[in-house]
Amino acid sequence: MNRELVRLYPDARCELDFTTPLELLVATILSAQCTDKRVNAVTPELFRRYRTAADYAGAEREELESLIRSTGFFRSKANSIIGLGQALCERHGGEVPSNLDDLVRLPGVGRKTANVVLGNAFDVPGITVDTHFGRLARRFGWTEATDPVKVEDEVAGLFPAKDWTMLSHRMIWHGRRICHARRPACGVCALAHWCPAYGAGPTGEDEARTLVRNGPFS
DNA sequence: ATCCCGAGGG
DNA sequence: CCCTCTGGAT
Numbered sequence A: 001m002n003r004e005l006v007r008l009y010p011d012a013r014c015e016l017d018f019t020t021p022l023e024l025l026v027a028t029i030l031s032a033q034c035t036d037k038r039v040n041a042v043t044p045e046l047f048r049r050y051r052t053a054a055d056y057a058g059a060e061r062e063e064l065e066s067l068i069r070s071t072g073f074f075r076s077k078a079n080s081i082i083g084l085g086q087a088l089c090e091r092h093g094g095e096v097p098s099n100l101d102d103l104v105r106l107p108g109v110g111r112k113t114a115n116v117v118l119g120n121a122f123d124v125p126g127i128t129v130d131t132h133f134g135r136l137a138r139r140f141g142w143t144e145a146t147d148p149v150k151v152e153d154e155v156a157g158l159f160p161a162k163d164w165t166m167l168s169h170r171m172i173w174h175g176r177r178i179c180h181a182r183r184p185a186c187g188v189c190a191l192a193h194w195c196p197a198y199g200a201g202p203t204g205e206d207e208a209r210t211l212v213r214n215g216p217f218s
Numbered sequence B: 001a002t003c004c005c006g007a008g009g010g
Numbered sequence C: 001c002c003c004t005c006t007g008g009a010t
Helices: A002-008 A021-030 A036-049 A053-056 A062-069 A074-092 A100-104 A111-121 A131-139 A150-155 A161-177 A206-214
Strands: none
Touching: A002 A053, A021 A036, A021 A074, A036 A053, A053 A074, A053 A111, A062 A074, A100 A111, A111 A150, A111 A161, A131 A150, A131 A161, A150 A161
16 A cells, blocks of 8 residues: 555655755644745744754744744644744753654644654654544554554554655655545545545545535545 | 634643 | 634635
C-alpha cells in the first residue's frame, strides 16, 4: 500500500518554506487552520525581522500580530511564538531541540507540530498524525483508533521507520486532494480498488458512514 | 454557510 | 469532552 502511495505521490514533501529548524517550527505553528500557501506569503517578511529565538522572545506583540494576521488565530499564535522564543532561550540555549519530549513542552507545539519539525528539519523519522492522516489510516483499515498517539503507534508497527516521514506527506497530500473528510472523491481515487472504505458497509466511523450515505461518487 | 494539515484551556 | 481562537477560500 505504501508502494501505491509512492507511485501516486513520488515527490510529496513539506510545502512550508523554511531554511532552519526555527523557521520550520514557527511556520508550522502558523499553519494551524491555514493553508501552507498563506503561511508562505507571510514568512519571508517575518523571517527577515525575526532571525533568532531571542528575537521572538523580545518581539513587540502588536508588530508580530500584524505580520502574521492573515494566517488566522493571530493573537494566540503570536502568544505561542513569543512564549516559544522565551522557552527556547531559557531551556535550550536558543536552539530548537531535536527530540519529541522537549519539543512538545514548548508553547504552541503539540505532537503534530513536533513531528513535522523532527521529520523535516532533523531527519528524525516521525509519523505526523494530523486530521488527514488519522482519517485515512482509519479508512485504510490500518487502525481503528481516534487518539492520534494510538494511531501513530499502530501505524508505526506497519511500516519501517525510514518510510514514516514520506508516508506522512503522502497521506496528507491524498487527504487534502482526494480523500476528503466529507465527500471523498472516490471516483477519481487511484486507491479505490484497494480501499476497504470504498463501497463497503459502515465501519463504525463517521466519515465512512458519510461516504456510504452519499455514495462513493461525487 | 462551511470548511480548513492545531493547540490550549475550562 | 467541549469550547475557543481567527481569517481566507470555496
